[in-house]
Amino acid sequence: MTNVPQIFGSMVFNDKVMQERLPKTTYKGLKKTVENGEQLDISVANVVANAMKDWAVELGCTHYTHWFQPMTGVTAEKHDSFIQPGGDGVIMEFSGKELIKGEPDASSFPSGGIRATFEARGYTTWDPTSPAFVRDSTLYIPTAFCSYTGEVLDKKTPLLRSMEKLSQEAVKVLKLLGKDVKRVTTTVGPEQEYFLIDKEMYDKRPDLIYTGRTLFGAMAPKGQELEDHYFGSIKTRVAAYMRDLDEELWKLGVLAKTKHNEVAPSQHELAPIFSTSNIATDHNELTMELMKKVAERHGLVCLLHEKPFKGVNGSGKHNNWSISTDTGENLLDPGKAPEDNIQFQLFLAAIIKAVDEYQDLLRITVASAGNDHRLGANEAPPAIISMYLGDDLGALVESIINGTEYRSHAKLKMETGVDALPTFRKDNSDRNRTSPFAFTGNKFEFRALGSSLNIACPNYMLNTMVAEELSGFYEKLNGETDIYTAVKALVKETLTAHQRIIFNGDNYTDEWVEEAARRGLCNYKSLPDAMEHYIDKKNIDLFVKHGIVSEQEIHARYEIELEHYSKQLNIEALSMLEMAKRDITPAVITFINELAQTVSFKKQASPFMSCYAEESLLKSLSEELEAFVKKTDELEAAVKNAADYSGENLEHAKYFRNTVFALMEELRAVGDEMETEMPSKYWPYPSYGEILFGV
Structure with missing residues (x-):
């Protein structure tokens, strides 16, 4: 052992x-x-x-x-x-x-x-x-x-700078509260989701090789609807992979803790114990690299794309973020009586204010071509940024805003009704899987990250946002003689002004989308929509003020992200065209020709012999193939026309999203329909069933 x-x-x-x-x-x-x-x-x-x-x-x-x-x-x-x-x-x-x-x-x-x-x-x-x-x-x-x-x-330098800045501002505030603290650190525990598929299947899919996701593929008869894969028994081959991965990570000091099957077939998760933000970032990058390398030893391929398979859940990365002092105190721990814990209330108010004022930045930092498939797809948080506090903490916030008395509820004892089973205390609030930014006991879980994302980006933005609010709090509180009364007043003022960002309900409903719009919350559904606001003045001012990145560097990052998005969609479109023209169209033509010959032979053999089945299928496939070829031509023309927008990265990205991607979806719909009508021996690629259930 x-x-x-x-x-x-x-x-x-x-x-x-x-x-x-x-x-x-x-x-x-x-x-x-x-x-x-x-x-x-x-x-x-x-x-x-x-x-x-x-x-x-x-x-x-x-x-x-x-x-x-x-x-x-x-x-x-x-x-x-x-x-x-x-x-x-x-x-x-x-x-x-x-x-x-x-x-x-x-x-x-x-x-x-x-x-x-x-x-x-x-x-x-x-x-x-x-x-x-x-x-x-x-x-x-x-x-x-x-x-x-x-x-x-x-991506690392801004993170290191943001950690220093947050530490400086938090220490100043804590000293006002009478705390002897020299340093504050942010900690992160990123839960990593991924898919494992057989390498032999992977090697037969050019779309997976070029883009990391399937560009064609009809749903298998079984997906995730029985909910039997989540936390299910881990298959022998996967368990061997996970065991090797754990050992490689442990050797490198990565605190790999939890592993289990995720919701979709062939989907899994690894979660580490938290570390300081920069080390957690390095460890997560190492984890993703080792996931791929260890998979090779087992004849597997690890997919980190946010949406490798249409119709089943994609993969995300949950960013569990907290703040601690060099004396070992977690500043996001409410304690047994959060209503009396003004330090916790003050830091909570700073975070609520930060998320409300810079919700666009949090959305921007998780925007990518891959993650656009997930956000709002009822498998990940929606593109609307909001905060979940839970019943108990939510009630505390309401009591502060309304000036009413509040006492925290003691943890209730859970009775199972079975004498042999031990009793235990349940948590004060449930978890909300639909919320992008949820409080989970002594930390916030930012759930909107895509599985392939470098976590440095969301964390440096989060650190900087909170540092800004703490800086403002310090200016307001510095010099106050009755610090307790001043803090209580500031917390009430802040929570009252920014309560719109708090939502404890179901983020997936249409009603929430309407309610969020009434509250004035952002709803950017794609990277181009979100990225457009990255260079808004308030965002540039935030980063420049705190010395995280310069205005020139912000504009550079803006251009890089837009250009990368367009290039990624261009590669996907070109891959799709190659698959359509070289493999799918010839395969369907071959089968149609054989089907036509069968009809002809049967009619020659006997004019009374029925050809209904063959003729129906022949008619259906012929019509679909004609539509498929036309859609292929339209997509090819659209990709060529994209060159007209290459001088302006934002317009280029919007063109790819609104025109090229839309045509890709139309082409895929016809291709997937033909796959369901074709004999498997004629279809040029492994099916979803073979890929997702083949490990």
Whole structure:
């Protein structure tokens, strides 16, 4: 059996390893950088680099890499060996300079116009707050990424800046409340959903290979309607995969905790224990990469697309976010008497105000071509951002707004009616699976993230929004002599002004859509609709004020996201055209020809022999094929016409969404209908039934 405590973190240059291998003065200097954000001395870096290299070489490493998160949506790495000329051969060396700085080609990554092709130089710089690790005989060093002129080109740097800013503002507020706190950290536990399918099936589906989702595919006779897959018994092959994945993650210090079957066939979930936001981000990127690599060992493919199969639930990622102090206090813990806990009320009010005022940013940060399929599809939260507080906390908020007395309800004892079963206390509120942003005890669960998303983006926006509100609270409270009375008044004022964002009901109903519109809440149904508001003045002012990203960097990110969206839909459309023209149309023609020959032979054999079945099917397929070819031509023309909008990214993206994507849906509908009428031996691709139930 695996000795988990022994292997956990065995491939990580963690605190235990540093204490063993670093001189005390070096260790203390590094810890000051990690814990207090102090500048790192080069002499400390040199000693750390040498110790890190020795440790990595002992684990079989010959190379190191600066591992970073550019705006591509995936991680990047360039591998360099430790070798240096020495005498007649080589020696293994690694300096502090090499640890601190790397030089990837910045012009080859998305920059939104910040870097021209001839301006190649960029820098990666070591993030000492996230430990290095060994993987595939290489030392991985987590880093940030910027251009030669200092512009931020990655997803991690804004996150690190936002964590610092939130800490600064929260500490100021806590000191007003009499708390001796030096640092506040945000923590995240991202639940990761994914699909596992057989590699042999995957290799026969060009749409999955090119785009990560099926562009054609009729529903199987059975989907998720029996609700028998959710939390069901895990199949042997999948269990073996999950076991291997857990072990690989544990070696890298990832706190993989929970695994189970999800709602759709072949869909599963992995959930970790929470970590600080930047480490959780690194770990989630590692998790997604390892999910794919470990799947290969088992003859499987891991799909992280938000909607790989039409007609069954897609995959999301639940972002469990909270705030804690360096003294170990969770600032989102209501305590036993939340009505008397003004600290909790103040931080809750800041978050409610932030989500209301910047609901557009939260929607923008989860917008993607893949996630557009999920949001509002009764399998994920809708595109309308709202907050769920639960009955108990919701009642507290109402009592504060209305000035009425409130006492929290004691946790009720659950009686099962079976003497042999133990009794237990139930929670004060239920969970709302339909809410995008739900309070779940001592944290908020942001449920709208897509499964492939880098969680740095929603978390840096969330951190910055809350930092802004805490900054405003501090300005209002600073200098007040009766801080308790001032806080109570500020909380009431804030909750009264922003109660529209709170909704404890069913987010899936048409009534809520109408009610949300009456409340003035945003309802952006696609990435182009949402992204249009990213560069609104209030959003630019927010990020610039707190030094998270500059106005130029905001515009760059705006252009990158729109361009990526258009490129993704263009690839999907081209893949669809290739499948339609090269495979589906010829396959249907072949079967129609054979069917026509059968009708002809039967009529020649006997004029009285019935050909009703063959002729009916022949007529139906012929008509569908004609419509399919016409739709193919329309889609092809639309893709060519998209070049007319290429100079303006927003209009380009809207064209792809409103015109190209709409035609893709029409083409698919005809293709899927033909699949249901064709013999399986003629259809060129594995069916949904074969893919979803083949593992």
